[in-house]
Amino acid sequence: MLGANDGIVSTASLALGVAAAGAEHRTILLSCASGLIAGAMSMAAGEFVSVHSQQDTENADLARERAELKNDPGGEQRELAGLYVARGLAPALADQVAAQLMAHDALAAHARDELGLDAAARARPTQAALASAASFTVGAALPMAVAAAAAPAQLIFWVALTSLAFLAALGTLSAWAGGARVWGGIARVTFWGAAAMAVTAGVGACLGVVA
Structure with a gap:
């Protein structure tokens, strides 16, 4: 769940930031693909090192x-x-x-x-690394697919909306699996996801104006 959440938030934020800066559709998709690969590798490397230490x-x-x-x-x-x-x-x-x-x-x-x-x-570094990379990739692929399908003029709206929906669904599933309050899980994950996307989009808009 954590890796998938990271994949959704980071890739959606990246797409919104680049789009708000006025980049072309192709550049947005290339940025998302690069973020997906880099994020998956980072998750795998970090998890491998951590679990190997354990x-x-x-x-x-x-x-x-x-x-x-x-x-x-x-x-x-x-x-x-x-x-x-x-x-x-x-x-x-x-x-x-x-x-x-x-x-x-x-x-x-x-x-x-x-x-x-x-x-x-027992600690299994390789298994943990592969699981983290896979979960991040699945999460990141969701907003990237929306960015690819959306019309450039509506990309920011649809990526933001669907990413929050994806986060809410994962929050629901995570809370249900852990026996916690569903609405609390949804509120936390959507709030921080929305905050991350808003900040990144704002920075992208500012940099786009400066450029």
Whole structure:
């Protein structure tokens, strides 16, 4: 959702800014295409670096835990049992659970219950980068398609109107998926989207007058 929102807002703002400056239709579309490519690559690179840093931290934690298990397995079992006692298990049962889990997969047990690392939620930099780039591209393609279809004289109106509609739809979907208030989500995303487009269009108009 976040990547798609970014794609809509940034591309629509770019189209409105260039259009307000008096650029030709072809130049507007070229600017949108350039913004789409640059934004998608930026999102992918940023997400890859961020998630890769998270992955490095996770790997360092696992390496440290692996060494501790090798050097002091008894102490690690007591540590794991202590975690279960803190969660409400009786000491005898906690010792039994810790022993059985460590016999099955000691590192996985400590990663999950001590470090909070779930195998299904481990950091995946490449997957995160591709997902961010794809979501941004889908979002950016929407106002770009409207800009391509709209008549030059009406481009600003239609790009602004449809982009706010797209943002409202995404705000609705995001709020519904998260169980939040729908109108609150719509209001936030449309307000800031409208603000970004208005500021960019204003700057473009000023630069166009100066030119």
